[in-house]
Amino acid sequence: MKTIIIVGCLIAADALVAFATGGVKMKISSPAFQEGGTIPEKFSKNGQNVSPELRIEGAPAEAKSLALIVDDPDAPVGLFTHWLVWNIDSKTTEIAENSVPKGAVQGTNDYPNLGYGGPQPPSGTHRYYFKIFALDRTLDLKSGAKRRELDAAMRGHIVGQGELMGRYSKK
Numbered sequence: 001m002k003t004i005i006i007v008g009c010l011i012a013a014d015a016l017v018a019f020a021t022g023g024v025k026m027k028i029s030s031p032a033f034q035e036g037g038t039i040p041e042k043f044s045k046n047g048q049n050v051s052p053e054l055r056i057e058g059a060p061a062e063a064k065s066l067a068l069i070v071d072d073p074d075a076p077v078g079l080f081t082h083w084l085v086w087n088i089d090s091k092t093t094e095i096a097e098n099s100v101p102k103g104a105v106q107g108t109n110d111y112p113n114l115g116y117g118g119p120q121p122p123s124g125t126h127r128y129y130f131k132i133f134a135l136d137r138t139l140d141l142k143s144g145a146k147r148r149e150l151d152a153a154m155r156g157h158i159v160g161q162g163e164l165m166g167r168y169s170k171k
Contacts, residue, residue, distance in 0.1 A: 024060050025058065026058040027162050028132040030052045030053055030054050030055065031055070038168065039052070039119055039166040041171065043119070045118045051083065051099070051118075052097060056093050057093065059160055065089070066089070066133065067086040067150065069129075069150070070082040070116070070128060070131070071129055071147075081147045083115065085105070086150060087138050105145075107147070112146075127165055129163050130165075133158050133161045134160035135154060137157055139154070
């Protein structure tokens, strides 16, 4: 009986944590770099400035769309957004290198340009977070929307999320 109660409490605690952090935990990865590893120069502004291949797992069944945000919390100006993509089909499991999934919409990054803008830290080593969000709806945002607009549109609609962090150093 004690075991059942303890297991029940652990399940409830996991559910509470998942709810507090925006739903179920998803996985996002890349064959180009490992979690916490170095992002190859090819994907930076110093290189070819192309987006890396990304793999997505664990989107909940109730998800109607996915959103992707890539940002750098170590920028001197504060959080710097490198890529915004939304209305990605919820069944998407891979985003090919240098591509945007069919039907998805891109926003304006902080360079400010439409689409992907790779790492280019002014000094030192910065962390870059590739964040995937499962949403319970598609978003009514036009191409070119900025980060604050995407954040506001997603608020209250996140049913799952995951992140991948890579590092890049000034060259």
